[in-house]
Amino acid sequence: MRISELARQSGLPVATIKFYLREGLLPPGTPISRTQAEYSDAHLERLRLIRALRDIADLPVATVGTVLAAVDDEELPLLDLLGVTQTAVAGLKGSAPATEAGVVLAAELLAGLDWTLTEDSPLVDSLARVLDVLHGEGEPVDAESLRPWAEAARAVAEVEMDHIPVEAPRAEAAHTVAVGTVIYGELLTQLRLAAQEAVSLERFGPEVRPAEEGAEAPAAEESAGTRPAE
Amino acid sequence: MRISELARQSGLPVATIKFYLREGLLPPGTPISRTQAEYSDAHLERLRLIRALRDIADLPVATVGTVLAAVDDEELPLLDLLGVTQTAVAGLKGSAPATEAGVVLAAELLAGLDWTLTEDSPLVDSLARVLDVLHGEGEPVDAESLRPWAEAARAVAEVEMDHIPVEAPRAEAAHTVAVGTVIYGELLTQLRLAAQEAVSLERFGPEVRPAEEGAEAPAAEESAGTRPAE
DNA sequence: GCTCCTTAGATAGTGTCACTGTTCAATACT
DNA sequence: AGTATTGAACAGTGACACTATCTAAGGAGC
Numbered sequence: 001m002r003i004s005e006l007a008r009q010s011g012l013p014v015a016t017i018k019f020y021l022r023e024g025l026l027p028p029g030t031p032i033s034r035t036q037a038e039y040s041d042a043h044l045e046r047l048r049l050i051r052a053l054r055d056i057a058d059l060p061v062a063t064v065g066t067v068l069a070a071v072d073d074e075e076l077p078l079l080d081l082l083g084v085t086q087t088a089v090a091g092l093k094g095s096a097p098a099t100e101a102g103v104v105l106a107a108e109l110l111a112g113l114d115w116t117l118t119e120d121s122p123l124v125d126s127l128a129r130v131l132d133v134l135h136g137e138g139e140p141v142d143a144e145s146l147r148p149w150a151e152a153a154r155a156v157a158e159v160e161m162d163h164i165p166v167e168a169p170r171a172e173a174a175h176t177v178a179v180g181t182v183i184y185g186e187l188l189t190q191l192r193l194a195a196q197e198a199v200s201l202e203r204f205g206p207e208v209r210p211a212e213e214g215a216e217a218p219a220a221e222e223s224a225g226t227r228p229a230e
Numbered sequence: 231m232r233i234s235e236l237a238r239q240s241g242l243p244v245a246t247i248k249f250y251l252r253e254g255l256l257p258p259g260t261p262i263s264r265t266q267a268e269y270s271d272a273h274l275e276r277l278r279l280i281r282a283l284r285d286i287a288d289l290p291v292a293t294v295g296t297v298l299a300a301v302d303d304e305e306l307p308l309l310d311l312l313g314v315t316q317t318a319v320a321g322l323k324g325s326a327p328a329t330e331a332g333v334v335l336a337a338e339l340l341a342g343l344d345w346t347l348t349e350d351s352p353l354v355d356s357l358a359r360v361l362d363v364l365h366g367e368g369e370p371v372d373a374e375s376l377r378p379w380a381e382a383a384r385a386v387a388e389v390e391m392d393h394i395p396v397e398a399p400r401a402e403a404a405h406t407v408a409v410g411t412v413i414y415g416e417l418l419t420q421l422r423l424a425a426q427e428a429v430s431l432e433r434f435g436p437e438v439r440p441a442e443e444g445a446e447a448p449a450a451e452e453s454a455g456t457r458p459a460e
Numbered sequence: 461g462c463t464c465c466t467t468a469g470a471t472a473g474t475g476t477c478a479c480t481g482t483t484c485a486a487t488a489c490t
Numbered sequence: 491a492g493t494a495t496t497g498a499a500c501a502g503t504g505a506c507a508c509t510a511t512c513t514a515a516g517g518a519g520c
């Protein structure tokens with residue numbers, strides 16, 4: 001297909017696709033002539049992935065490029081791909097580096113959990129910055145208090161690692177690593193919020209919520225698309 | 231203290247503080263004269279919180295304003311504050327709404343978990359969008375496959391709800407709700423990444439990774455290293 | 461061959477966001 | 491008195507992610 005067709009199928013403007021091409025996020029199509037190139041379904045795939053990383057994970061375009069390059073690099077071990085992807089996702093905004101105390105706290109926490117990271121893992125600093133903020137807000141940051149989060153994190157991490165098709169062709173496994181790291185993270189985030197709401201309603205406000213089994217008024221549903229959750 | 235002192239103690243430029251004042255994120259100080267105002271430690275507190283929401287959660291300034299206004303509103307029930315905060319945090323970037331299929335899937339998932347949300351909770355849509363992406367990438371999105379994430383999410387949500395000082399003055403509880411929803415979310419995200427790394431190292435490569443204490447082989451590693459890339 | 465359309469590629473422009481800097485008049489401090 | 495600081499209003503900046511325009515070269519139908 002040519003670029004306009006690719007645009008139509010992906011739902012993206014031609015100009016945007018050209019932009020991704022320029023930025024190296026999307027590999028060039030195979031040139032048919034000097035003014036035409038052929039794009040494949042793989043390009044469509046790739047565009048979907050790009051949009052997922054942009055829309056869901058909100059990664060900057062340059063970072064998407066870094067991750068994609070790592071996915072495409074057949075030489076790169078999966079373990080390193082995971083590192084690249086994590087670095088892309090973990091990055092916190094502000095430039096303030098973690099305090100020394102935060103780093104110590106983070107290291108102690110990891111040690112207490114028996115989690116061994118690579119020597120220079122940037123995750124320690126990201127984690128330290130979060131602990132700094134928590135500490136600054138008066139929240140407890142000792143290993144014991146944080147254990148529930150650590151255990152939940154570990155549980156999903158185990159499942160995710162089980163989920164990587166290590167025996168499959170590298171391209172497939174690489175795709176899973178990148179998608180998994182990024183998208184399952186967002187899934188967990190959204191589920192946590194949903195769980196918060198569910199738990200808080202159970203505890204503090206079940207009575208303000210009829211709509212259980214009674215004759216649900218025929219109204220509503222106008223924009224919900226489907227039943228809300230019952 | 232006056233504004234320059236507030237700037238010094240908070241580490242923020244005066245111009246930035248004035249900006250937050252203009253945007254309504256920071257309440258005005260008590261005017262001493264027509265050209266001077268007195269700021270308190272509460273302002274310092276507030277600035278810390280603003281920076282936490284900006285740097286850690288990467289919330290837009292306008293959204294920070296919304297959350298802060300909800301925190302300050304003594305009339306607003308904590309349950310509603312939670313809703314406001316969740317909406318602020320959950321917001322996904324792209325404008326594409328969830329597909330109908332995604333919404334159905336999300337509703338079924340929530341139903342299967344016995345999680346009841348408010349009728350019009352925007353969380354359903356956010357969750358649906360993540361499921362859409364997962365589905366588009368060929369990942370399984372049935373309730374059974376996603377159960378581990380749901381259980382982990384529920385576990386931390388329970389702990390977080392326990393953690394809210396419902397008996398304390400509303401201002402304190404409100405602060406905890408906002409900080410908790412936002413910052414503990416990031417904590418979980420970072421811990422998940424750390425756990426991924428720990429688990430992957432345990433399983434696939436404690437030995438392929440020297441750099442422990444030996445004299446780091448001067449050899450190549452051409453470009454594969456675990457550099458942050460960028 | 462001759463229009464008319466599409467494309468690749470290069471370059472410039474737009475809109476948003478979060479500051480940042482500038483000016484001015486009214487104090488405040490020394 | 492003289493310098494510095496402040497609050498208020500407003501213009502300017504830099505990063506980012508597109509988006510638009512322009513040009514020359516094909517290609518398609520007549």
